[in-house]
Amino acid sequence: MTWTAPSVERTKQLGDLGVVTERHMLEGGLSWHRETLLAKCSGLEPAQLARTTAEPSNLTLLGLVRHMAEVERWWFRRSFAGEAIGDVFSGPSDGDEGLDGVHAAAAERDFGLFQAEVEACDAAVAGHDLDETFVSSRGVSLSLRWVYVLMIQEYARHNGHADFLRERTDGVTGD
Numbered sequence: 502m503t504w505t506a507p508s509v510e511r512t513k514q515l516g517d518l519g520v521v522t523e524r525h526m527l528e529g530g531l532s533w534h535r536e537t538l539l540a541k542c543s544g545l546e547p548a549q550l551a552r553t554t555a556e557p558s559n560l561t562l563l564g565l566v567r568h569m570a571e572v573e574r575w576w577f578r579r580s581f582a583g584e585a586i587g588d589v590f591s592g593p594s595d596g597d598e599g600l601d602g603v604h605a606a607a608a609e610r611d612f613g614l615f616q617a618e619v620e621a622c623d624a625a626v627a628g629h630d631l632d633e634t635f636v637s638s639r640g641v642s643l644s645l646r647w648v649y650v651l652m653i654q655e656y657a658r659h660n661g662h663a664d665f666l667r668e669r670t671d672g673v674t675g676d
Contacts, residue, residue, distance in 0.1 A: 504609045506542040506550060524631060527649040534656030535619060537676070538569060539612075541663035545670065547608035554669035560600065562666050565659050567599030567611050570618040572655055576648045577622035581635050584625065589614055 513536070518529040542550055542562050550563040570589045575598075578584045590599050590611075603611075631646040668674050 503546050506539070506545050506608070506612060508543045509536050509540040511536055511540075523646075527631070527646070527653070530653050531649060531656070534653055534660060535569075537660045538565060538656060538663055540676070541660065541667045542566065542612075545667075547605035549670050550608050551603045551605040552670065554666050560662055560666065561603050562663060562670070563605075563608055563611060564600040564603045565663055565666075566615045567603065569599075569656065569659065570611075570615040571599040573622045573652065574618055576652060578625045580637060580643075581629075581633075581645055581648055582625040583635065589618055 511533070513529045513533045515530070515533055518526045518533075521529065545562065547563075550566075551561050553559055553561055567590055574586070574589050579586060588599075590602065626645060626648075629645055631644060631649070633645050634642050637643050664674070
């Protein structure tokens with residue numbers, strides 16, 4: 502039997518985040534967006550996940566999953582937590598951040614790496630205050646709060662891409 506991207510059960514609803522602490526709102530919003538990306542992939546086979554559908558762009562659903570694993574690692578673990586670790590996916594850090602090098606045969610592995618990275622990122626920031634700061638690679642002081650807001654923005658932007666890619670793959674639309 503061919504592997505397909507697993508279905509996603511929502512752990513958060515945006516409406517449930519209206520009257521909670523700031524930390525719970527940021528964590529919940531990020532979780533919702535992570536789940537949204539995976540939901541856009543749900544039920545698709547590896548070849549569908551790795552196929553470009555909006556030429557001339559080389560963007561794929563699997564590339565977005567890989568990209569978000571790289572972006573999460575960069576901001577939460579490498580930048581904020583100061584972990585001296587390389588990329589999630591092998592290859593030079595050439596700015597593609599996981600978008601290139603997509604192979605259908607590696608889809609199941611790539612999804613597993615994404616999930617593992619999300620867990621590692623959550624663990625890296627657990628117990629840290631939102632006001633805690635670090636100095637970015639560009640020499641700018643940034644807070645953990647800023648990283649959460651950035652990550653929510655990054656997912657929101659790419660989830661919009663995922664909407665179009667999914668619809669062009671098999672016609673499925675919606676949340």
